[in-house]
Amino acid sequence: MKYQRLSKEQLEELHVEFINFLATQSITADEWSDIKANNPNVAEEEIDIFSDLVWEGVLDGAQYLEHFSKDQIHLFELHDNQMYLIAIKVNNETIDITTPDGYKWLQENLLNDEVVFYNASKEYGTDKNLDKFKLIQQGANITKGELFNYFSKLVQDQE
Numbered sequence: 001m002k003y004q005r006l007s008k009e010q011l012e013e014l015h016v017e018f019i020n021f022l023a024t025q026s027i028t029a030d031e032w033s034d035i036k037a038n039n040p041n042v043a044e045e046e047i048d049i050f051s052d053l054v055w056e057g058v059l060d061g062a063q064y065l066e067h068f069s070k071d072q073i074h075l076f077e078l079h080d081n082q083m084y085l086i087a088i089k090v091n092n093e094t095i096d097i098t099t100p101d102g103y104k105w106l107q108e109n110l111l112n113d114e115v116v117f118y119n120a121s122k123e124y125g126t127d128k129n130l131d132k133f134k135l136i137q138q139g140a141n142i143t144k145g146e147l148f149n150y151f152s153k154l155v156q157d158q159e
Contacts, residue, residue, distance in 0.1 A: 064145035
């Protein structure tokens with residue numbers, strides 16, 4: 001398995017897609033019931049293959065990722081050959097930007113000397129979707145890019 005198995009809840013949400021996936025494998029509902037009962041390893045393999053296909057589609061479509069920690073925000077814009085990063089670091093140990101009050105402080109103090117911006121770009125390794133997936137495993141979330149675009153404009157305006 002390349003990524004990670006979808007949770008039971010995720011599989012339930014994708015029930016129709018999973019049925020279509022089994023149909024492409026020429027597996028009927030009765031055959032699937034038989035496989036689950038008599039060949040659980042084969043059933044697990046089918047679920048793993050389906051999970052990887054879902055992840056591939058999600059990762060192919062992802063254009064932005066965000067990761068928040070106590071004192072940093074990492075905003076990624078995902079292109080074909082590389083990813084761009086805008087990082088915001090708060091150099092004040094009393095501020096936790098993962099809380100509403102800390103985030104409000106950041107919004108009100110973007111130009112404060114305790115707030116530092118970084119820009120970087122990085123080419124993907126041999127498998128760009130795996131690179132994206134690793135960021136998600138580390139806590140990043142797929143977004144529509146509002147924060148990236150906001151901070152991108154802010155950084156450009158400051159140059």
